[in-house]
Amino acid sequence: MSEISLAQQSFLEEKKRQRNWVRAARILLFLLFLVLWEGAARTHLIDAFIFSSPSRVYNTFVGMLLDKSIFLHVGSTLMETLVSFLLVILLSLLAAVLLWLCPLLSKVLDPYLVILNSLPKSALAPLLIVWLGANQKTIVVAGMSVAIFGSILTIYTGFSQVDTEKIKLIYTLGGTRRDVLGKVVLPSSVPILLNTMKVNIGLCLVGVVIGEFIGSRQGLGYLIIYGSQVFKLDWVIMSIVLLCIMALVLYSLLQVLERRCQRHV
Amino acid sequence: MDPLLTLSHISYSYHDLNGETTALSDISFSLEEGRFLAIVGPSGCGKSTLLSLICGLLEPSEGEIALNGLPLKQASANIGYMLQKDHLFEWRTIYSNVTLGLEIQHRLNEHTRKNVDDMLETYGLSSFRDSRPSQLSGGMRQRAALIRTLALEPDLLLLDEPFSALDYQTRLSVCDDIFGIIKKEQKTAILVTHDLSEAISMADEVLVLSRRPGRVQKKQPIHFEMEERTPLRCRNAPEFKDYFNLIWKELNSNV
Ligand SMILES: Nc1ncnc2c1ncn2[C@@H]1O[C@H](COP(=O)(O)OP(=O)(O)O)[C@@H](O)[C@H]1O
Ligand SMILES: [Mg+2]
Numbered sequence: 001m002s003e004i005s006l007a008q009q010s011f012l013e014e015k016k017r018q019r020n021w022v023r024a025a026r027i028l029l030f031l032l033f034l035v036l037w038e039g040a041a042r043t044h045l046i047d048a049f050i051f052s053s054p055s056r057v058y059n060t061f062v063g064m065l066l067d068k069s070i071f072l073h074v075g076s077t078l079m080e081t082l083v084s085f086l087l088v089i090l091l092s093l094l095a096a097v098l099l100w101l102c103p104l105l106s107k108v109l110d111p112y113l114v115i116l117n118s119l120p121k122s123a124l125a126p127l128l129i130v131w132l133g134a135n136q137k138t139i140v141v142a143g144m145s146v147a148i149f150g151s152i153l154t155i156y157t158g159f160s161q162v163d164t165e166k167i168k169l170i171y172t173l174g175g176t177r178r179d180v181l182g183k184v185v186l187p188s189s190v191p192i193l194l195n196t197m198k199v200n201i202g203l204c205l206v207g208v209v210i211g212e213f214i215g216s217r218q219g220l221g222y223l224i225i226y227g228s229q230v231f232k233l234d235w236v237i238m239s240i241v242l243l244c245i246m247a248l249v250l251y252s253l254l255q256v257l258e259r260r261c262q263r264h265v
Numbered sequence: 266m267d268p269l270l271t272l273s274h275i276s277y278s279y280h281d282l283n284g285e286t287t288a289l290s291d292i293s294f295s296l297e298e299g300r301f302l303a304i305v306g307p308s309g310c311g312k313s314t315l316l317s318l319i320c321g322l323l324e325p326s327e328g329e330i331a332l333n334g335l336p337l338k339q340a341s342a343n344i345g346y347m348l349q350k351d352h353l354f355e356w357r358t359i360y361s362n363v364t365l366g367l368e369i370q371h372r373l374n375e376h377t378r379k380n381v382d383d384m385l386e387t388y389g390l391s392s393f394r395d396s397r398p399s400q401l402s403g404g405m406r407q408r409a410a411l412i413r414t415l416a417l418e419p420d421l422l423l424l425d426e427p428f429s430a431l432d433y434q435t436r437l438s439v440c441d442d443i444f445g446i447i448k449k450e451q452k453t454a455i456l457v458t459h460d461l462s463e464a465i466s467m468a469d470e471v472l473v474l475s476r477r478p479g480r481v482q483k484k485q486p487i488h489f490e491m492e493e494r495t496p497l498r499c500r501n502a503p504e505f506k507d508y509f510n511l512i513w514k515e516l517n518s519n520v
Contacts, residue, residue: 165348171322172346173366173417183365187356 052237060234074242077208077219080136081250084143085204089197091144092151099152100159100185101177117149125210134215142211147203151196158192159185194258201250209243220246267334268295269342269453270319270421275328276478277314288314290478292328296421296453303456303464305512306474312457313349315479316423319455320344332421345419349426351410353398360385360394363413370417377416384412388446403431404439411443415450422447422454428463440467440496461516465508466496473515483515 004012034054040046041053048056064070099106125142132138162185170180212221220239227235275292278285288311296302306312317323319330321337321344332340353362363381367373385391388408390401398406407427414422427443428436444467447454458464464471465487473483487508489499499505 163352165350166352166354168322169348169352170369172320172348173369173413175369179369183369184354187354190356 049231050233052234056234057238057241060238064238072218073220073223073239074246076136076216077205077212077221077243078246080139080143080208080211080219081201081205081246084140084147084208085197085201087140088144088147088151088200088204089193092148092155092196093193095152096155096159097181099156100181106156113149113153117153121146121207122210125207126214128211129215134217136216138215139208139211139219142215143204143207146207146210147200150203151200154196154199155189155193158189162188190261194254194261198251198254198258201254202247205243205247205250267331269298269333270455271295271329271331271334272319273329273331275315275318275325275330277311277318277323277326279314287478289318290480292474292479292481294472294481294484296455298420298453299451301447301454301456301467301469302472303458303468303470304472304474305458305461305464305516306479307476307516308459310474310477311479312459312474313425316346316425316455316457319421320346320423342420343417344421344423345414345417346423347410347414347425347427350430351398351406353401353406353409353413355398358395358397359390359401359409362398363409363416366413366417372417377418380418381412381416384415387449388412388442402435404435404442407431407439408442408446411446415446415452420453422452424454424456426458427456429458429460437497444496461509461512462500462505463496465505465512466499471508471512473512483512485512485515 037051038054041048041051041056061070064073099109124145128138128142128145132141166184166188167180170184175183208219209221209224212219213225216222220243223239224236227233227239272295273293275289276287277289278287280286292315294302304312304315314323318325319337330337332342332344335341353359354365357365360381361368363385364373364378367377367381382391385394390405390409390412393401393405393409398409401409410427424443428440431439440463456464456467468487471483471485471487472481473485474480475482485508489502489504491498491502
């Protein structure tokens with residue numbers, strides 16, 4: 001490696017200092033929030049019965065850990081989210097391929113997809129419960145319903161934006177429409193696919209929680225609704241915190257996957 | 266013997282909602298095996314359309330195209346088409362890029378692999394076999410694109426402004442490069458360009474197309490008195506200027 005000039009060195013150091021500062025500030029902000037919250041609850045500035053407090057949330061969590069009920073709730077929300085996420089990716093990919101293969105079909109269906117996508121999807125959840133019954137399958141479908149239409153549209157748009165000259169290349173090499181799909185359209189849509197996945201994981205989680213609100217006896221969504229009804233707000237806030245953590249972890253996993261793929265593209 | 270390629274009275278129109286665009290009108294010419302034909306004409310006069318017709322991606326609205334005396338559809342001859350940009354896929358290595366055509370046509374075997382390996386070796390790309398396209402210079406990418414086309418062992422090679430994406434200096438050397446490869450592989454070729462000097466420096470014959478709708482305005486045989494012809498040497502030959510002026514006048518005669 002070549003010599004780094006002094007100016008560049010100090011620039012890099014400055015950047016690094018800045019990055020560390022930001023990281024420290026983030027953590028401090030979080031700790032400050034916890035301290036203020038806990039302090040306010042202890043000094044009765046806020047009513048801990050309604051607003052809970054970090055220690056109460058922690059104790060609730062440990063309690064549920066000990067009686068193992070937390071595994072049931074977190075597990076089922078996680079399971080439902082993952083299943084609906086995988087189904088959304090699979091089905092929307094299939095649908096986008098189908099639409100790409102039949103341009104006429106895509107023309108016919110386009111307005112329907114747009115309308116279904118702009119619908120507030122939580123409106124569908126009660127209907128789904130009535131139609132399909134209050135079970136895990138319904139929750140999974142509710143999760144899917146939030147993400148699938150947008151996912152199909154995004155992936156299909158990605159497909160149709162592939163450079164026509166690249167497609168022409170495949171034909172000049174004697175390829176068929178199937179080759180165009182397999183050699184150009186799918187590989188060049190990988191970044192879009194990964195991006196859609198990152199969006200979808202969050203949407204599926206939203207859909208699943210909505211589903212659990214109205215049609216479940218387990219899961220974090222159920223815990224939130226039940227907790228608020230019986231004024232166990234420690235449950236509610238703990239569930240919200242767990243949902244945050246779950247969203248963060250799932251998103252990070254996809255980011256790792258994305259970085260893996262980028263190295264190969 | 267029949268010429269390798271014959272076009273008789275070819276016309277082509279594009280149709281869309283805004284109306285009809287006649288891109289080509291009454292084009293006729295033929296090309297003997299081993300010859301190098303250059304087609305020049307202003308942008309939008311239908312040069313790319315003509316190549317798409319010859320390689321069968323489009324069907325002429327009128328007229329016939331024959332390869333070795335047979336209609337295009339029945340002819341068994343192989344046509345290689347090199348597009349303006351290299352379109353090497355970043356998600357493939359150079360090797361799997363140049364074998365893309367063979368892969369599509371299910372012709373990857375020992376013989377074709379060896380052929381590709383030899384070409385990569387001869388044309389200085391073997392050390393980039395496993396590199397990604399972005400690691401190559403513009404000239405090397407163009408060479409890789411040509412090898413991808415040649416890997417299919419085409420009888421006729423179509424080149425659509427293959428140097429226009431390169432800057433002037435690279436362009437001159439890549440031009441020499443590609444010309445050398447085509448001559449070495451003894452290919453019959455049609456080069457399409459809007460650059461008159463490029464056409465004269467490479468071709469045995471220059472076909473001048475008029476503005477849209479493109480018609481054949483002039484056919485000019487080109488001959489240079491020299492032992493080993495290369496485009497760069499041709500540019501410096503005394504005949505070059507004469508040919509240039511001759512065709513230049515023709516290009517501007519009916520503007
Ligand atoms: N798909 C298309 N639909 C309608 N018109 C087209 C299409 N492709 C090309 N044209 C028109 O046909 C003419 C010839 O195009 P082209 O063969 O690409 O010209 P050139 O390669 O000489 O620049 C242009 O005027 C262009 O606008
Ligand atoms: Mg063109």
